[in-house]
Amino acid sequence: MSDAYVALEGGRVVEARSRAPGQARGELVFTTAYTGYEESLTDPSYEEQILTFSYPLIGNYGVRAERFESDRVHPRAVVARELTDDVADWLTHEGVPAVDNIDTRDLVITIREGGAIKCGISAGPDASPEKALEALDECKGMSEHTNIGAQVSVTEPKVVNADGDGPSVALVDCGAKGSIIDSLAERDAVVHVLPHDATPEDVTAVDADILFISNGPGDPANFTDAQALVSEFVGDLPIAGICLGQQVVAGALGGTTEKMAFGHRGVNQPVLDLETKQVVMTTQNHGYTVADPGDKLDVTQINVNDDTPEGLENEELDILTRQYHPEAHPGPLDTLGFFDDVLAMAKSTRRLVTCD
Structure with missing residues (x-):
């Protein structure tokens, strides 16, 4: 049984595995970067977004604070094909929901064909498709974040x-x-x-x-x-x-x-x-x-x-x-x-x- 759900604009819900618990909403975007996940995750430009990594394995050289671009993780949530325990533990400590064991190729194609879309995520022991959809319903468009x-x-x-x-x-x-x-x-x-x-x-x-x-x-x-x-x-x-x-x-x-x-x-x-x-x-x-x-x-x-x-x-x-x-x-x-x-x-x- 899945313990994470990703709800996409339009109502589609995708099952996943929770790596850091919580509920989040934001604009779903992707990066094609195959290194630099620490820098990407601490880049303030990802504020109010949910970041999908197209590269399949994220975390293969650990987590080092000297690579950070700011003092915290900025995406509202993180999606990957596979996250290492180092990254999952870091995101848990930061209070940022994260999911993996999901077909990120499919998500990237969805974004490329339809554009960046609103997204809701529910992850952890109490996760449910309904909670993911509730988060999606509360998601704003990027232009609506007037004081970001x-x-x-x-x-x-x-x-x-x-x-x-x-x-x-x-x-x-x-x-x-x-x-x-x-x-x-x-x-x-x-x-x-x-x-x-x-x-x-x-x-x-x-x-x-x-x-x-x-x-x-x-x-x-x-x-x-x-x-x-x-x-x-x-x-x-x-x-x-x-x-x-x-x-x-x-x-x-x-x-x-x-x-x-x-x-x-x-x-x-x-x-x-x-x-x-x-x-x-x-x-x-x-x-x-x-x-x-x-x-x-x-x-x-x-x-x-x-x-x-x-x-x-x-x-x-x-x-x-x-x-x-x-x-x-x-x-x-x-x-x-x-x-x-x-x-x-x-x-x-x-x-x-x-x-x-």
Whole structure:
């Protein structure tokens, strides 16, 4: 008899095995990454989602905290073909339901054909199909999580690498991965990590050389405070962004974004640079994309598979964004030089930044 059930949008219920007990609801998505499960599970961009691993065995090299991207597991639940005891114990300790012994190939095909779908999970001794369906009924769409930034952001400003000799970076934490902050600090930048709802006064207070919008979960249209910062400082400060950050920058400058069918989540997404014609492999995790960058941003890189924008720039305004994760973790480091390019935008003679 099964002790876990996965209820899918439309009413289908799939039996599974419980590896970490509990009940959960969220948007069901999948990643094709075959390594880096610790990084994926601690990536804040998976907030309010249920993560399915397409790779069949998850946990074959244990669990090490030094690989974590944040201080907790962010998916609401985890689905795999097989989870090792190490990962199952970790998720149990974190209070995150997990199931395995399920045909993940079938789930991936379902998502690829129909798009990311709502999901409910019931796992453990008291699990039942009815409880899974109840969780499904309570599931919201990602755009309905209007304050999702508050769930993943710092609540107070903090400084990383305070003694650095490099530029001062005001990093707006919309759900930033730790390795993004580390990549800036390793280049001697002083990184001021600000809450997702930071004000222009907060940016001015840290004497910023660069405004940096981080990755994060959900619909970029809900990050109105971050968009307001971009609008406020465009032309006065260099502006950079990664993943959600690219979408926020585009939205603030007259562009539009849209939800993708099933998103890009994995470590082998090919990206073409339109100037050099070079293709690089990238790590990605996003369910929204820039539909139209508007007339202030040029598309400089595109996804080889579907032509969606992967890089936006405006040299005159010192704007540089990437849809993928140059810091990888896990994945290829082909594009790590992005951080050097960002910091190079902080000129020796800085513009005067004022708040009226």
